[in-house]
Amino acid sequence: MSSADPVGAQAARSLIERVFREEAGRLTASLVRLLGDFDLAEEMVGEAVVEALRRWPSTGPPRRPGAWLLTCARNKALDRIRREARFQDRLPQLAARIEALPDSAEREPDDRLRLIFTCCHPALDPDAQVALTLRAVVGLTTAEIARAFLVPEATLAKRVTRAKRKIATAGIPYRAPEPEERAERLPQVMCVVYLVFNEGCFTTGGDLGVRRELVDDAEWLAALLAGALPQEPEPLGLLALIRLHAARWPARLNADGRLVPLADQDRSRWDAPRIRSAVALIERAASLGRTGPYQIEAAIAAVHCEAPGWKETDWPQLLRLYDMLLAVDPSPVVRLNRAVVISHTRGPAAALVQVENLSDRLGHYHLFHATRASLLRDLGRATEAAEADRQALRLTANPAERSLLTARLRDSGGTG
Amino acid sequence: MKYVLLLTRGAWQEEGSEQERAQVFGGIVEWFTKYRADGTIVEANQLREPDTATTVVVEQGRSTMIDRPLLEAKEAIGGYAIVEVPDLDAALALAASFPVPDGKVEVRPIVER
Structure with missing residues (x-):
């Protein structure tokens, strides 16, 4: 394949897009932990992507694209801190840590958890928490986030920049809370994920494809939380809730883009394996023995998803669930x-x-x-x-x- | 990191009975004593009432004086503490533990050179 081959270039670009979507959060998380600097970490990940776009069309994609990007970003970070005076006093320490960074990043769930808790720190404005999480953890560009939330890109970019600056200068720690603080901090993080989901699913219009991607991003974030905190039932509930809505997605709009009420949806178009997987998550959450609003909301969605038709819906069961929900969220x-x-x-x-x-x-x-x-x-x-x-x-x-x-x-x- | 905690005056200072105020002040003194002793508080001071304040306004190199505090009465600063803690979480927890029935605490990082 020559570098001028447009098919090769395009294939490389779509591969990079996919890898970047999957890996950006992990890459940024690993680098932020080392550098303590969001902007630099993102810049280095960005440069690694540029390098990949330049090279992969002619060399063909590497066997492990994610590891390649991490190595590349790490080398660029090393070059940069060697060049820049502001890192001079921390250079030996930083360089050693960066060189020791494993390619496969086995600390990955920890890093990402730390990153998401930092992005959702209560000292940041809730809007900034959402924007920063999508930027740094999911890896969306400010333009993409601005489009999804229907705000001007300049406004969104300013919001993200201010949040990053506050993290650095106000001393917001880059860490996941200790188990005993988690009860206080986890709801805020889940709320940010829920807002992303809600924006994708229920609000203000805009491009449908963009909205669907937001739902997928929310599902990915919820899965990240659930995976990193396996003893916490509420992230499992949140993940199940999002997954159930995603499962009904194909039936929620008709050919004219009109919302189809649940009662009239063609249930054969619902994604049955996804529903089963969500129900299994609810059961796993229930086995942990601490109920909460997301688990109850997921259970409500599951009652609808498991009914063969609107008329056959188990209304008495729904009423019991709503009474439970009302008790925790009146x-x-x-x-x-x-x-x-x-x-x-x-x-x-x-x-x-x-x-x-x-x-x-x-x-x-x-x-x-x-x-x-x-x-x-x-x-x-x-x-x-x-x-x-x-x-x-x-x-x-x-x-x-x-x-x-x-x-x-x-x-x-x-x-x- | 070093932070300044700017402590506003609360309604309790104007409205409470003599006895209630004395009780709150007792708690505050205890709080300052505790965190001075363990080195968390580097420096702290209580300020005189806001009606003793003068605000100097500088415009185009000339200054004028206003016979009142900079901030509205409701948000008037009643005191400050400079604290040395590991990170913002620690500073916020400290601010939240300030033992008053009502009031606000602004937490600001201090530029360290």
Whole structure:
């Protein structure tokens, strides 16, 4: 293959993209640990990728691309610290540590865990935690993160830069918390992963492919946490929850890009092996004997995933799970979802009473109005239902949801 | 690393009874004594009330004076401590342990040369 061969170059580029996606977090994590410097670590990983792009088309990809990139980044880091005065006083120590860095990085889960806890440090703004985690742990570019969260790239880049600077100058330690501090810190890390998942799954529109990748990234992060903290049940719950939603992904939009409600989804398009794997995770989490909100949410998603059809859903079991969830997370949104279950166990009138009790706190939330609309329609109160749907429409910008609401209004003759 | 903990005054200082204030002050004295003794606190001082403050404003090389503190009364600094700890986590834990019923503590790294 010659270096001018466009096919070879393209193949190399797509290989690098894949390797980079899989390895960037590990590479950066290993280097940050050694250098104590995010920017330098990322820069070196970036330079290694450039080197790979230059070389691989003509040499062919190495047998172990990840190890190649790590070695290359490590050598570049060594060159750099030998050249730069700011490392002079730490040079002998740093150089020895970098040379001792194993190619296969067997400390990898530790490193990545340390990196993710540092990126999700409570002294950083939550938005910055999300951006930094995607940048440093997952290896997305600032442009990709900006696109996924629909913010200007300059804003996002500034957020990441400020966070990195604060980590370095404010002395945020590069370490995973001790087991006794973990109870306090782990929820924050899981919340960041959940936000990434949520952004991919439920919010604001944007490019569908980008959103799906965010769900995959969230799943990868959750798997990383679950793998590094095998005695913690909640990361397993979070991973299961994300995996169950990912399993339903192929059925959640119709050919026109309209959101298909769970009740109407073609369940044969759900990913059955993925569902089985998620259910096994929930069981493993349960065997650890400490329940928590992510495990309960995953169990709720599993009840839906395991039902052969909407009508066959085990509503009494769902109600029990929602009661458990309410005990640990007494939020109005949980109450709203519980009311939907009540409409199946005790009928729409009983559910409507519960929903309307939430109007003060959820009046700004489109799904409050959409849920109310659907209950009113079940009760034959079509005019009020249409008004509630219109209210929901005014409150959401998500194109898939807007399309669903518009269609529902049209079908019920309430567009006028 | 060295950090300064900037301690704001809390509502308890204006509102509590004499006895309640004395009790809180007792706790604060104990806290300072403990962390001075183990070397965590390098230096610490309590400041006089905010109404004793004068703010000097320098503009284009000329200065004017304002007869009040820099910050609003609600956020007025009541004291500070310079501490020497391994990292931000330790500094934050120390700040969170400051024994007052209400108030804020700003934790800032100090430039070390």
